[in-house]
Amino acid sequence: MAPRKKLEQEKENLIYANTFGIGPRYVDSILYNNYGILKMTNLKIHGFKTLESICSEIHACVFDETFLNHFLNLLYKMVNLGCMHMDLNFGNIMINIDKTIQLIDFAEVQYFQASLPFESTHRFTPIDHLRRHGEKLTIMMIVKEALLPFVGDVSECSPTLFANSFIHKTLASDDDICRLLKHCWCI
Ligand SMILES: Nc1ncnc2c1ncn2[C@@H]1O[C@H](COP(=O)(O)OP(=O)(O)O)[C@@H](O)[C@H]1O
Numbered sequence: 001m002a003p004r005k006k007l008e009q010e011k012e013n014l015i016y017a018n019t020f021g022i023g024p025r026y027v028d029s030i031l032y033n034n035y036g037i038l039k040m041t042n043l044k045i046h047g048f049k050t051l052e053s054i055c056s057e058i059h060a061c062v063f064d065e066t067f068l069n070h071f072l073n074l075l076y077k078m079v080n081l082g083c084m085h086m087d088l089n090f091g092n093i094m095i096n097i098d099k100t101i102q103l104i105d106f107a108e109v110q111y112f113q114a115s116l117p118f119e120s121t122h123r124f125t126p127i128d129h130l131r132r133h134g135e136k137l138t139i140m141m142i143v144k145e146a147l148l149p150f151v152g153d154v155s156e157c158s159p160t161l162f163a164n165s166f167i168h169k170t171l172a173s174d175d176d177i178c179r180l181l182k183h184c185w186c187i
């Protein structure tokens with residue numbers, strides 16, 4: 001995608017998320033030497049760190065039930081807004097001391113119809129990198145797909161540390177993820 005189009009897309013995604021109090025507040029955007037620059041609130045000065053930097057300091061205790069509830073509640077909020085952050089790796093999830101979660105990097109957001117029930121069989125055309133043989137995805141499939149980078153980072157972060165951890169067991173398989181979502185979201 002051309003830099004200007006990419007920048008416009010990410011800006012639109014961030015502004016949409018902001019409308020509902022999600023993501024760092026958008027300030028401005030410029031294209032400079034063919035690089036897109038997005039100006040937004042600096043979450044670091046508000047005490048937020050990426051999971052990536054936290055894991056490099058080996059704070060595995062971050063991944064407890066409080067964290068998981070905050071994380072899944074935020075995703076539930078997005079589902080109800082008809083969108084999902086599709087790049088949920090540790091570099092794009094920031095938390096503070098209270099385990100309040102802020103998502104960043106809204107370059108890849110999948111939109112769908114907010115009014116449909118979560119388990120609707122209606123399928124949506126996925127954003128390009130999710131397209132597998134022209135397959136369309138249900139909302140449940142989109143959310144499971146969204147969780148893949150996160151689950152991947154959890155298991156890569158430190159296998160020995162996470163082998164018996166709460167989060168590793170909770171997200172062990174596709175069925176576990178479905179069960180967890182239904183339980184947390186009361187659906
Ligand atoms: N609003 C923000 N506040 C503080 N740090 C940020 C913010 N946005 C991005 N960062 C930092 O910059 C890194 C890269 O930003 P990101 O938007 O994820 O770009 P990339 O497309 O390179 O992944 C993040 O992992 C985070 O450390």
Ligand SMILES: [Mg+2]
Pocket residue numbers: 091092105
């Ligand atoms: Mg990123």
